[in-house]
Amino acid sequence: MSGDDTRTVRAGKRTVRVHRPGKVLFPGAGDAKEYTKGDLVDYYRAVAPFMVPHLRGRPLMLERHPDGVDGPRFMQKNTPDSYPDWIARVEVPKEGGTVCHPVCEDTGTLLYLADQAALTLHRWLSRTGRLERPDRMVFDLDPAGDDFEAVRSAARLLGELLDELALPSWLMTTGSRGLHVVVPLTGSDDSDAVREFSRAVADTLARAHPAALTTAARKKERGQRLYLDVGRNAYAQTAVAPFSVRALPGAPVATPITWSQLDDPAVHARRWSVADAVEQARTRPWAGLSRGGRALGPARRRLDKLRG
CATH class of the missing domain: 3.30.70.3300 (Alpha-Beta Plaits)
Known part of the structure; x- marks a missing residue:
């Protein structure tokens, strides 16, 4: 797959164009697999039914790595004017003005942010309309x-x-x-x-x-x-969102688990990656949290x- 091509991905009523899907974001090294932007988009598309409910209504801070994990990192709060109108936003007061945070309400938004090389999503612990009262x-x-x-x-x-x-x-x-x-x-x-x-x-x-x-x-x-x-x-302040990919070799994922899984000696902080986090998501380890x-x-x- 060429690094200069594009592909389109359907997400509900949205069609998202993925630019340079073959671009390597996670270089392979040692035991760590190589993952491209296309792989990142495919992961977020598959995990979206489990991830988006934890994002809806919450301001986001985006951790972007346009040149992959070995390149510079950008922490982005404000939503650029170039983002499509269908991406939700919320104006949050700050000293001297406001910040217009993106809000991920659907799979289309999640995939659009992945195309922007937003590897990791950091979410507020409160929701729009009740920003000072975390849930x-x-x-x-x-x-x-x-x-x-x-x-x-x-x-x-x-x-x-x-x-x-x-x-x-x-x-x-x-x-x-x-x-x-x-x-x-x-x-x-x-x-x-x-x-x-x-x-x-x-x-x-x-x-x-x-x-x-x-x-x-x-x-x-x-x-x-x-x-x-x-x-x-x-x-x-923000915390890494459930099922977010981390900017580390092998594309590990912040993954919800059950208390019983904590006893499994195979479980550790980087146990799941984009290769298998969706399987863990399907077990619904946080069923009942909301x-x-x-x-x-x-x-x-x-x-x-x-x-x-």
């Missing part, structure tokens, strides 16, 4: 090195604490080194309250396991401890009791 809370388990056993252990400890607080939680590999622990919310608490609560949870866990866990923002203060990062819960939202008031009172 997701995220704990990012970030190990000091590439030690997934430390991540696995931290996830179990955090899951047990969230269970004590009567907060349902769900897991996602990041496609990089760690895990995200995701808690669905009702949207009744604002971003400041969610971040404050998540920090209190992380601090409680770190104090109980000071040799293994930390909430220290500075890397030099962490040592070899796993970092419990709650910064994504602040207003206007119906499990909680308000933080009762959990906050339980946490206060635990902390004495």
Whole structure:
């Protein structure tokens, strides 16, 4: 397939033109397979029924790599005027003006963004119309090195604490080194309250396991401890979207998993890639997440009791 040709892809009522589908975005090296833009589009088309529901109504930040993962990276918030009118947008106030974020409402939009070499989509934890009231809370388990056993252990400890607080939680590999622990919310608490609560949870866990866990923002203060990062819960921050491809060799994917899968020794942060993430998606590991939202008031009172 020539790197200079185009192909068209049908997505519902949209037809998306893919430019240079043969362009290599992920060079093959060692055990890592080579993947082209056409491969990226095919993956996102296949995973769209499972991915788009997690994107609808949420402002996006795009991580673009026009020359592939070995080229420069562009983090794009504002939607260019050249994007087609049928791509949804939302105006978000910022200091000195506004930002017009893209919103992915359908498969056509997802494929158009893939054609723009937006390898990874980072989504807000809140939705348009209620931007200051997130319906997701995220704990990012970030190990000091590439030690997934430390991540696995931290996830179990955090899951047990969230269970004590009567907060349902769900897991996602990041496609990089760690895990995200995701808690669905009702949207009744604002971003400041969610971040404050998540920090209190992380601090409680770190104090109980000071040799293994930390909430220290500075890397030099962490040592070899796993970092419990709650910064994504602040207003206007983003988290990598479920089923997003990461800009790493082999095209690993941020993949939802079940708690039982965490016990599988074969599972690690880069376990799934564009080659097999759709198979995992078809098992619907997050079935029920959207119906499990909680308000933080009762959990906050339980946490206060635990902390004495």
